[in-house]
Every structure is written in C-alpha cells, then in structure tokens.
Amino acid sequence: MRARREDVSDSLVPALDLTGHRQGLASATKQLAQQIDWACREIGFLNIAGHGVSEALIREMYDVSLAFFDLPLEEKLQSSGDPARNTRGYHPIGGQTLSYSLDRESPPDLFEALSVADISSPVSQRGIRNVWPTRPAELRQVWTSYWYEMERLAQDISHLLALALDLDETFFDKWTRDHNSTLRANHYPSQPQHPAAGQLRAGAHSDYGDFSLLYRDAQPGGLQVQTRSGEWQDVAVIPNTFVVNLGDLLARWTNDRWISTMHRVVNPPRDRASDSRRLSIVFFHHPALDAVIECIPSCQDATNPAKYAPITSGEFVRSKLLKTIDQGRATAAS
Numbered sequence: 001m002r003a004r005r006e007d008v009s010d011s012l013v014p015a016l017d018l019t020g021h022r023q024g025l026a027s028a029t030k031q032l033a034q035q036i037d038w039a040c041r042e043i044g045f046l047n048i049a050g051h052g053v054s055e056a057l058i059r060e061m062y063d064v065s066l067a068f069f070d071l072p073l074e075e076k077l078q079s080s081g082d083p084a085r086n087t088r089g090y091h092p093i094g095g096q097t098l099s100y101s102l103d104r105e106s107p108p109d110l111f112e113a114l115s116v117a118d119i120s121s122p123v124s125q126r127g128i129r130n131v132w133p134t135r136p137a138e139l140r141q142v143w144t145s146y147w148y149e150m151e152r153l154a155q156d157i158s159h160l161l162a163l164a165l166d167l168d169e170t171f172f173d174k175w176t177r178d179h180n181s182t183l184r185a186n187h188y189p190s191q192p193q194h195p196a197a198g199q200l201r202a203g204a205h206s207d208y209g210d211f212s213l214l215y216r217d218a219q220p221g222g223l224q225v226q227t228r229s230g231e232w233q234d235v236a237v238i239p240n241t242f243v244v245n246l247g248d249l250l251a252r253w254t255n256d257r258w259i260s261t262m263h264r265v266v267n268p269p270r271d272r273a274s275d276s277r278r279l280s281i282v283f284f285h286h287p288a289l290d291a292v293i294e295c296i297p298s299c300q301d302a303t304n305p306a307k308y309a310p311i312t313s314g315e316f317v318r319s320k321l322l323k324t325i326d327q328g329r330a331t332a333a334s
Contacts (some may be wrong), residue, residue, distance in 0.1 A: 012043060012225070012235070013039075013045045013046060013047055013225065013235050014035065014038075014039050014043075014046050014047070015048075015049060015241065016036065016039075016046055016047065016048055016049070017048075017049045017050040018048055018052075018156070019049070019050030021050075021156075022052060022156075029163065030163075033160060033164040034164070036160055036164040037164040037165070040161075040164065040246055040254075040257075040258035041258060041259070043225065043227070043261060044246040044251075044259040044260055044261035045225055045235065045245045045246075045261060046243070046245075047238050047241040047243055048157075048241055048242050048243075048244055049238070051153055051242055052152075052153070053149050053150075053153060053242070055240060057142075057145060057146060058146075058215060058240075060142045060145075060146075061143065061146045061185075061215075061281055062215075062279060062281065064136050064138055064143075065114065065139075065185040065279060065281065066187070066279055067139075068114060068135070068136060068139055068185075069112060069114075069185075069187040069279075071133075071135060075133075076090050076112075076133070077092065078133075078134075079114070080092075081128075087182070087321050087322075088115050088116060088117055088128065088129075088130055089115065089131035090112070090113070090114050090131070090133070091113045092112050093108075093189070094108035094109070094110070095108070095113075104204070107196045107197075107198055107199035108199070109199075109201065109202050110188065110189070110191070110195060110199060110200065110201045111189075111202055111265070112186075112189075113185065113187070114133070114184065114185050115182055115183065115184040115185075116143060116147075116184075117180070117183070118130070119143075119147040119148075119183070120147065120151055146183070146281075147183050147283075150183065150213055151179075151181070153213060154213060155173075155176075157244060158172045158176055158210075158285075161250070165254065165257075165296065165298065165299070166298065167296075172210075175288060175291040175313075176210070176285070176288065176291075178288040178289075179285060179287060179288060180286040180288055180313060180314060180317070181283060181284055181285045181286050182283075182284045183281075183282070183283050183284075184281070184284065185280070185281050186279070186281075186282065187277070187279055188202075188221065188277060188278045188279070188280075190273060190274055190275055190276045191267060191268060191273040191276060192274045194270075195267055199267075200264055200265060200266055200267060201265040201266065202265035204226070204263070204264040205262065205263070206248055206260040206261060207246075207247035207248065207284065208247055208249065208284070208286070208316065208321070209248075209250075209284050209285055209286035209313070209317060210246070210247050210249045210253070210286065211244055211246050211247055211250060211285050212245050212247060212284050212285065213243075213244060213282070213283040213285065214243040214245065214281070214283075215242055215243075215282075216243070216281070217278050217279055218237040219268070219277065220268035220272040220273075220276045220278075221265070221266055221267050221268030221269075221273075222235070222237065222266065222278065223235045223243070223263060223264075223265055224263060224266055225261050225263045226261060226263065226264075235263075245261065246258055246259065246260050246261070247284075248260045249286070249293050249313060249317075252295070252307075252311075253295065253296055254299045255296070255300050255304065255306055256307060265280075286317055287313040288313060288314075289313060289314030290313075291312065291313040291314075292311070292313075293310065293311055293313055294306070294308075294309075295307070
C-alpha cells in the first residue's frame with residue numbers, strides 16, 4: 001500500500017527513523033516501507049535516523065579525512081590513481097565536473113576528493129587497486145571500519161527498498177552481494193576568491209548507482225535538490241542522520257516509479273565564504289559490475305512498458321564517471 005501524505009514528515013526531504021525496524025518490530029517495518037515508497041516516488045531523497053552507526057566512528061572518519069585534505073597538495077597528489085582507468089585515489093580541485101555526466105557544460109567543480117572501493121572484496125574488481133595515503137597513519141584503518149558500517153547499513157536499506165516495492169526483502173541481494181561500491185570524501189575549501197561564472201562546489205547531477213549514503217556537516221554552501229517544479233531547495237542538516245538518495249540504476253530498475261533526483265552543492269554566501277570549508281562523506285552503493293539492470297516485472301505492464309534497455313551496472317556507472325573526469329579535465333585545461 002502506498003503511504004499517505006500525512007504519514008510522512010512535512011519536510012521536503014522526509015526524516016525517517018529505523019529504530020523500530022532494527023528492533024524487529026514488524027509494524028514499524030511495514031510503516032517504514034510505506035514511507036520510503038512515498039519518498040522515493042516524490043523526491044528520491046530521505047534522511048534516516050536510528051541507523052546504528054556509532055557517532056564516535058563518524059567523528060573519527062570526519063576528522064581523519066579532514067586531516068588528509070590539510071596536507072600539502074604535493075603530498076596528496078602522491079595518492080592519485082590512474083584517471084584513464086579508474087576514479088580511485090585523490091582528485092584535486094577542478095578534477096571533476098559532475099554536470100558533464102548529463103552532458104551539460106559547466107566550469108570544473110570546486111571540490112577535491114579521496115575515493116576507495118572494493119575494501120570487502122577478496123579480489124579487486126577489474127584488477128584495480130586502491131591508492132591509500134601514507135598520512136594520516138590511521139586513515140586506512142578508520143576508513144575500513146567505516147566502510148563495513150556503510151556496507152551493513154546499505155544492505156538494510158536494500159531490504160527496506162525491496163519491501164517498499166512489495167517484493168521479498170532479499171530481492172536485490174543477488175545483484176548487490178558482490179557490490180561495486182565506492183567510499184568518497186569530498187572537501188569543499190573556503191572561497192576567499194569569487195568562483196567563475198556558473199561555477200559551483202558541485203554541479204547539478206544525479207547519482208549513478210542504486211542509492212547513496214551521505215554524511216555532511218552544516219557549514220554554509222550545501223546540498224540542494226531540484227523539485228518536480230524545477231525549483232532548487234536546500235536540504236536541511238539533521239544531526240546524526242544520513243541522507244539516502246536514489247540513483248539512476250534504481251530509477252531504471254523501477255521504470256521511473258522511483259526517481260533519481262537532480263542535486264548540487266552550492267557556493268556559500270559571500271559574507272560567509274572565507275570561513276566556509278565543508279566536508280561530505282558518501283558511500284555510493286552500486287550493484288555488482290556484471291549485474292544486468294532491467295525493469296522489475298512488477299513495475300511494468302501493457303500500459304506502462306519498460307522504458308530502458310537492459311544494461312550492466314559496470315558499463316553504466318563507468319561511462320558516467322569517466323565523463324565527469326575526462327571532460328572536466330579538458331575544460332580546466334582550455
């Protein structure tokens with residue numbers, strides 16, 4: 001059954017609590033699934049509390065990531081991967097232009113990033129290895145602990161999404177058991193200088209996988225989502241919650257019953273720009289590389305046929321990622 005509007009928070013991005021579900025309360029799980037279905041149809045974003053991730057671990061992850069970005073650029077660049085083959089390792093400011101994933105012109109984005117993948121996989125997918133910084137010394141251990149917590153939470157979210165579609169809770173497991181996810185920290189430095197015309201901290205884009213788990217701080221110049229009417233609205237930061245946003249592959253899976261929403265990270269107001277550095281930590285949950293994404297049978301019928309041809313998760317995600325790097329680099333060099 002679809003959730004009624006009054007069942008959901010009045011916020012643009014509803015805040016949902018997983019506590020009852022995690023305690024095994026069937027009634028709480030049923031109500032939560034209804035609320036998730038409504039949010040996925042209407043905005044494609046939700047805040048989740050009661051997730052079970054330790055506040056202490058989140059703080060460690062935040063602090064150690066910020067300490068890495070405080071290192072000299074020359075040292076950070078030593079952790080760069082091979083951008084022609086993958087998106088792991090360090091990417092400097094201007095190294096990506098997210099709007100290019102939608103073939104939209106834009107100046108390079110004003111963030112730097114560190115990314116890893118395959119931490120829980122015994123054999124690195126595609127034979128590509130992570131590039132771990134040597135400093136801070138504790139970074140690899142903290143990021144690994146955080147990865148496993150995100151992996152646990154992502155499986156819980158996958159089960160809830162299946163229930164929200166009136167499917168068995170394990171429906172997505174066979175495609176996501178060997179998931180091809182990425183953990184990334186994005187650092188948005190303060191902006192003492194004016195950005196170029198049209199330049200944002202992160203340009204308008206939708207995420208590529210099935211969903212993302214986002215932790216962020218409350219510094220000025222933050223996340224905005226685009227409503228169905230085309231307006232951009234701020235997403236409030238709620239302490240000790242994660243933002244869950246749906247990606248393109250889940251929209252394809254559900255034949256656009258659920259939406260992958262455009263979002264961006266805006267620049268801070270000029271009167272706050274000189275002290276506006278912020279950090280976000282994102283777990284991009286992607287199905288296995290060889291998972292074939294095609295319309296779920298219950299999301300299509302004679303009057304609503306499948307809109308998208310089948311495609312593997314790896315092919316789709318990689319094509320999007322490389323656009324943001326290759327074209328962004330070309331723009332920065334021109």
